[in-house]
Amino acid sequence: MQGEQPDTQISQARFVMVALVAGILTGIFGGLFHLIIESLIEWPAWLARHLHGWRLVAACGLVTMAATVLAVWLTRRYAPEAGGSGVPEIEGSIEGLREVRWPRVLPVKFSAGIAAIGSGLVLGREGPTIHMGGSAALAAADLFRVDGSDRRALLAAGAAAGLACAFNAPMSAVLFVIEETRRQFPYSFRTYMGVFAAALAGTTMTEMISGWQPFMFIETSRAALSALPAFALLGALLGIVGVAFNIGILRMLDFAATVQRRIPYAWPAAVGFAVGALLVLAPKTVTGGERVVSELVAHTPALSVLLLLAAARLATSVASYSAGTPGGIFAPILTLATCIGLAFGTAIELVSPGLLKSLGISPVSFGVVAMAALFTASVRAPAVGIVLVMELTGAYALTLPMLAACLGASLVAQWLGGRPIYEQMLERTLAQAEIAPPAEGQPEAGLAAVPPSDPSRRMRH
Incomplete structure (x- = not known):
């Protein structure tokens, strides 16, 4: 599937198939991610059975401190772009301003994310799963030789699958692509259906691994x-x-x-x-x-x-x-x-x-x-x-x-x-890398293949 492809039935079916693979991979990583965190988050209760008073406070402080420093070290050492949410990285990559190095991002986001969130930091699971979803989608793109706008669309589909499996919320994941990446996403029938396929596969695979657990069901009544x-x-x-x-x-x-x-x-x-x-x-x-x-x-x-x-x-x-x-x-x-x-x-x-x-x-x-x-x-x-x-x-x-x-x-x-x-986080990242985002309507072709550190990628507002 090289470059721009005619929107034929064969190309549609093939793209949706690759999106399903991306969703399955995302669901596997996302499901294991949730399962491990849910198991680890009980560690303070286990520690409380053995320690009390200030010893318990100090021990919990040291455990979370060690996990936080380890997570930061892994991130800075092997994949600095894996720090934080990952959503700005995905948006920047779809726009052609950033490069998702999935062989590095996927393991670092998975392991360091478990250490950070499982230690008790006030962080959500959806950022890592969105970034891992985009990385898994690029792995599928490399496997099936997908490039051009289809590759960017597949990246967005993987991100949607990541959000879907984070909260068991597939429809909001589809809307996330529509609303949050509306300027960057290459719309066509097959790319849109690819987002649906990835969200469906990601949610299904996550439920198979970690079970169906409603995030926070709350009983409410209709307001006047x-x-x-x-x-x-x-x-x-x-x-x-x-x-x-x-x-x-x-x-x-x-x-x-x-x-x-x-x-x-x-x-x-x-x-x-x-x-x-x-x-x-x-x-x-x-x-x-x-x-x-x-x-x-x-x-x-x-x-x-x-x-x-x-x-x-x-x-x-x-x-x-x-x-x-x-x-x-x-x-x-x-x-x-x-x-x-x-x-x-x-x-x-x-x-x-x-x-x-x-x-x-x-x-x-x-x-x-x-x-x-x-x-x-x-x-x-x-x-x-x-x-x-x-x-x-x-x-x-x-x-x-x-x-x-x-x-x-x-x-x-x-x-x-x-x-x-x-948007502000992405601009901050680009400024740190001495890259300015493109002006409205400015062509972006060819940027995705250029490494983030290459001065030739610098653009004017």
Whole structure:
């Protein structure tokens, strides 16, 4: 399958077949990734059976610190581009500005991601699985000799499979390609069907390996239409939080880079020890947050506790990401949003008792809607955010409130000058590599084959 191919039935079938292979490979790596992390994340409980008091705090701190430093060392030594989410790398590669060296990225993202996320850092699984999915797709592309625009399309399909198997959310994975890579993805019937095929295969294979486990099913009821202004107000608030979250991530990355130049590995060690200690002292403030969301929904704490938890998770999320290990931001965003949404709903109950009941909702409804709104404010992909949250929680009755909140979040984030987090991360990476992104509409042909360090790849805005 060399270069541009006529969109015939044979080419369509062959591309979909290769996309299925890419999805299967992604599902294998993603399923094993989840299975190992779920097994390892119980290590603090095991340690608590043998140690107590300050010895337990110190031991957990040292374990997470060692795992964090190991993950950072593996990443920097063998595949520096495997650090962080991986989504900007995938988008840059589809656009022809970056190169995914899959023989290096795949093992490093897998092993270092397990060490980082399994140790308790506030990171999501979806970043590594998206990056591994793109890498697996390129492995399939090399195997079947796929190049040109089909290779870029296959990369996007693999990334979609990675998101699908991270959250068991295949439809939001398809939308992720449509909305997040809309400028780079080479659309045709066969490439679009390839995304469907990869997401289907990735989700199926992951379920076969790690079983079907709903991310966070939450029972909700349909909200009255008169409640929509409250959800829009929540969305506006989260628009501010989303912009602040993005600024915090980028500034902390710059701070970590400065510390790294002066004292290598000091910042990852400090972050790792602090997170490990918090696993004992305040466990709800750390880890990706999947279990935290379920606990908060089942037993919602007081308003003051929710506000403190939101502030703590904002800090630990930003710090964990800045450490430089593989890890995503989707899950931390969803958990942070749940804290803020529950706090918002609880505050309404305190100010006007009985109001929420008359509207047919509870603070939990605001917690669910907040997930989509904060995701929208940070990533600026509202359709992905809404469908992702509905697939994760099963809260289809809150579709209209999510639309209202995401509208408010998008408008406020835009008016504040906020920009999509992955777009800013990619620009930061390109600036560090002394590569400027292309101007709107500028040709990109031939860039994918040029190594990132080649000065000839430098382009003007």
